[in-house]
Amino acid sequence: MSGQHSSAAEQTVFDVAVVGAGPAGLGAAAAAARAGVRVVLIDAGHQLGGQYWRHPDESTTDPTRLAGYRDWGEFLALRERILRHCQTGAAVHLASTHVWFVEPPAAGGGRQSWTLHLMPGGPPSRETPPRTVCAERLILCPGAYDRQLPIPGWDLPGVMAAGGVQALLKGHHTLSGRRAVVAGTGPFLLPVAQQLARHGVDVLAVCEANGLARWMRHMPVVARTPAKVSEAATYARSLARARIPYRTATVLTRVDPDASGTQVGAVELARVGPGGLVEKARQRLEVDLVALGWGFTPSLELINAVGAQTRIDADQSLVAVVDDDQQSTVPGVFIAGEATGVGGAMLALAGGELAGIVAAEAGHLERARVRALRREIGRLRAFAAAMHDAHPVPARWPQWLTAETLVCRCEEVAYATLGNAITELGANDARTLKLLTRCAMGWCQGHVCGYASASLAAGGQGRALTADDLRPLAKQFPCAPVPLAHLAGE
Amino acid sequence: MTGTGERPTDEHALAAAAARVLKFTLDGRELTARPGQSVGAALTDAGVRSWRHTRRGGRPRGLFCGIGICYDCLITADGVPNLRACLLPVVDGMRLTTSAPAKTPPAYDALAR
Numbered sequence: 001m002s003g004q005h006s007s008a009a010e011q012t013v014f015d016v017a018v019v020g021a022g023p024a025g026l027g028a029a030a031a032a033a034r035a036g037v038r039v040v041l042i043d044a045g046h047q048l049g050g051q052y053w054r055h056p057d058e059s060t061t062d063p064t065r066l067a068g069y070r071d072w073g074e075f076l077a078l079r080e081r082i083l084r085h086c087q088t089g090a091a092v093h094l095a096s097t098h099v100w101f102v103e104p105p106a107a108g109g110g111r112q113s114w115t116l117h118l119m120p121g122g123p124p125s126r127e128t129p130p131r132t133v134c135a136e137r138l139i140l141c142p143g144a145y146d147r148q149l150p151i152p153g154w155d156l157p158g159v160m161a162a163g164g165v166q167a168l169l170k171g172h173h174t175l176s177g178r179r180a181v182v183a184g185t186g187p188f189l190l191p192v193a194q195q196l197a198r199h200g201v202d203v204l205a206v207c208e209a210n211g212l213a214r215w216m217r218h219m220p221v222v223a224r225t226p227a228k229v230s231e232a233a234t235y236a237r238s239l240a241r242a243r244i245p246y247r248t249a250t251v252l253t254r255v256d257p258d259a260s261g262t263q264v265g266a267v268e269l270a271r272v273g274p275g276g277l278v279e280k281a282r283q284r285l286e287v288d289l290v291a292l293g294w295g296f297t298p299s300l301e302l303i304n305a306v307g308a309q310t311r312i313d314a315d316q317s318l319v320a321v322v323d324d325d326q327q328s329t330v331p332g333v334f335i336a337g338e339a340t341g342v343g344g345a346m347l348a349l350a351g352g353e354l355a356g357i358v359a360a361e362a363g364h365l366e367r368a369r370v371r372a373l374r375r376e377i378g379r380l381r382a383f384a385a386a387m388h389d390a391h392p393v394p395a396r397w398p399q400w401l402t403a404e405t406l407v408c409r410c411e412e413v414a415y416a417t418l419g420n421a422i423t424e425l426g427a428n429d430a431r432t433l434k435l436l437t438r439c440a441m442g443w444c445q446g447h448v449c450g451y452a453s454a455s456l457a458a459g460g461q462g463r464a465l466t467a468d469d470l471r472p473l474a475k476q477f478p479c480a481p482v483p484l485a486h487l488a489g490e
Numbered sequence: 491m492t493g494t495g496e497r498p499t500d501e502h503a504l505a506a507a508a509a510r511v512l513k514f515t516l517d518g519r520e521l522t523a524r525p526g527q528s529v530g531a532a533l534t535d536a537g538v539r540s541w542r543h544t545r546r547g548g549r550p551r552g553l554f555c556g557i558g559i560c561y562d563c564l565i566t567a568d569g570v571p572n573l574r575a576c577l578l579p580v581v582d583g584m585r586l587t588t589s590a591p592a593k594t595p596p597a598y599d600a601l602a603r
C-alpha cells in the first residue's frame with residue numbers, strides 16, 4: 001500500500017472491503033475492481049498470496065521468476081491485475097493489517113456502511129496506518145489452518161503442523177528438519193512430502209490414516225475433475241521417484257524425544273485395523289521432523305464477528321452458511337474460500353470471483369461468467385465432499401492418547417484431566433469442559449485443541465460431534481490479538 | 491506497513507537486497523538471517539528449535555503451526571515480550587531473548603471476558 005493512501009483510506013467509504021489476500025480474496029478483489037467499484041483489500045500478510053501462494057520476500061526475490069509453486073501462473077496474473085488497480089487508484093491494498101473488530105452499519109438511518117477496526121501487524125512504518133476503514137459491503141476470505149489431534153509427545157520441538165513446515169519452505173526455503181515423517185489424513189500430506197523431498201529432506205514415510213478404498217464410491221465425481229486426478233498422479237509419481245512409502249491405514253501413535261530430551265527423536269507407527277481399531281504392533285522410525293495434518297479448520301473470527309450463521313460441514317469443520325452468490329446470512333456480507341467449506345485453492349478462487357462480481361453489483365452484466373463460476377463451484381464442491389468422505393478423522397483417535405498426553409498445549413491440560421472432568425464432574429459439553437479444565441483458554445484460544453476437546457466432550461456422551469459442540473470453541477473476541485496501547489489510541 | 495508499490499523491481503536492486511546479511515542475537519549469541527526471513531525461520535536455519543519453556547511443565551517450545559495460530563513460538567524482541575517468532579521479521583541488530591510468556595494474553599483478559 002502505499003502510505004499516501006493511509007489517511008485517504010480512512011476517509012473513503014469503499015464499495016467493497018475484501019479481507020484476506022489468498023486465492024479467494026485475490027479473486028474477489030480483482031473481480032470487484034474490474035467491475036469498476038472502489039475496493040480495499042486488507043490482509044495480515046506483508047505481501048499478496050495468503051498461505052497457498054506464500055512466497056519469498058519480494059524485496060529480495062522477483063516472484064515472476066519463481067518455479068515449483070503450484071498454480072503460480074494464476075497467482076501472477078491476479079497479482080498483476082491487483083497491482084494495476086492499485087496504481088490507478090481503483091483499489092487500495094492494506095498489507096500487514098489485522099481486522100480486530102467489525103462494527104455493523106447503524107440500525108435504521110445513520111451510517112449504512114461497515115466499519116473495520118484495524119491494527120498494523122508489520123514493522124513500524126513512516127506513515128500512520130489507518131485505524132479504520134468503511135465499506136458498504138464485505139467479502140470475508142479468512143482461509144484456514146491445519147486441524148490437529150493430540151498425540152503423546154506432540155508438543156516436542158520438531159513436531160509441526162504440516163502447513164507450517166510448508167510455510168517455512170515456501171516463504172523462506174527453510175528446512176524444519178532432515179529426516180521427516182508426514183502423517184495425518186487427506187491429499188494435502190502429498191505436496192508437503194513432495195516439497196520436503198525436493199529440498200533434500202529424507203522423508204521416511206507418509207502415513208495416511210485412511211485406506212483409499214472409500215474413493216471408489218466417488219468415481220463419477222472424480223471423473224468430473226480431471227485436474228485433481230492428474231494432480232494426484234503427479235504426486236504419486238514424485239513420491240515413487242523419491243522412494244517415499246505412502247502408507248495407508250497407518251497412524252502415528254506416539255512421538256519420543258531424542259537423547260537430549262528437548263526435541264523429537266523417533267515416532268511410533270501403527271496400522272488401523274477393522275472398525276478403526278489401532279493395532280498393537282508398532283513400528284519405530286528415527287526422525288527429527290514430524291509434520292502433522294488432519295484436514296483444515298477454517299478461521300471463523302470475522303464470520304462470528306459479523307454474526308453470520310455457521311454449520312458443521314462433512315469434514316466436521318464449522319463453516320459459514322452461504323447461498324449461490326456466496327452471500328452469508330448477514331445482508332451485505334459475502335464469504336468465500338475455506339471458511340465456506342474446506343475445498344482447496346481453485347474452489348476458493350472461483351468463490352472469490354463470484355463474490356466479487358455480485359458484491360460489485362455486476363452480476364447482471366456478467367451473466368455467462370456467473371453461470372460458469374457456479375458450475376465450477378458445484379463441481380469442485382462435489383469433489384471436496386468426496387474428499388471429506390474418503391479422509392475422515394479416525395473415529396477412534398483417542399485410543400492413542402495416554403493419561404499424560406497434553407490435549408491443550410497452551411494451558412497444559414492433560415487427557416486425564418479432561419477425562420476426569422467428563423466422567424467424574426459431568427462435563428458434557430465443550431463449554432463446561434473449558435471452564436472446568438482451562439482447556440482452550442490459553443494463548444491460542446482453542447485454535448489448536450478446539451476440535452479435539454469438542455470431540456472428546458461429545459464422545460464422552462457417546463454422541464456425534466455437532467455444530468453446537470464446536471461453536472463455543474470458535475467464538476473469539478477480539479478477532480486478532482490487540483495490544484491495550486492500541487485500544488487506548490496511543 | 492509494506493505492500494504493493496514500494497518494491498524494487500530491477501534485478502540489481504533485488505540481487506543487492508538478497509545479498510544482505512542481517513545480524514541478530516539470541517540471548518547474546520550472534521546469529522545471521524537472510525533479508526525477509528521471519529525470526530522463526532532464521533532460528534530454524536541456525537539449528538535452534540526451541541526458545542521458551544512452558545509455565546507449568548517447563549517444556550521446551552518453538553515453532554508448531556508456523557503461521558501465527560498456536561502461539562507456541564512466543565519470544566521477546568528488543569524488550570517487547572510475547573511476539574510470535576513465526577510472523578516477526580528479523581531486523582538488523584535485533585536482540586532476542588528467551589522468556590516465559592505472560593500468564594494469559596492481556597488483551598484477551600481485558601476484552602474477552
Ligand code: FES
Nearest residue numbers: 554556560561576
Ligand atoms: S508457530 Fe504457531 S504462532 Fe508461531
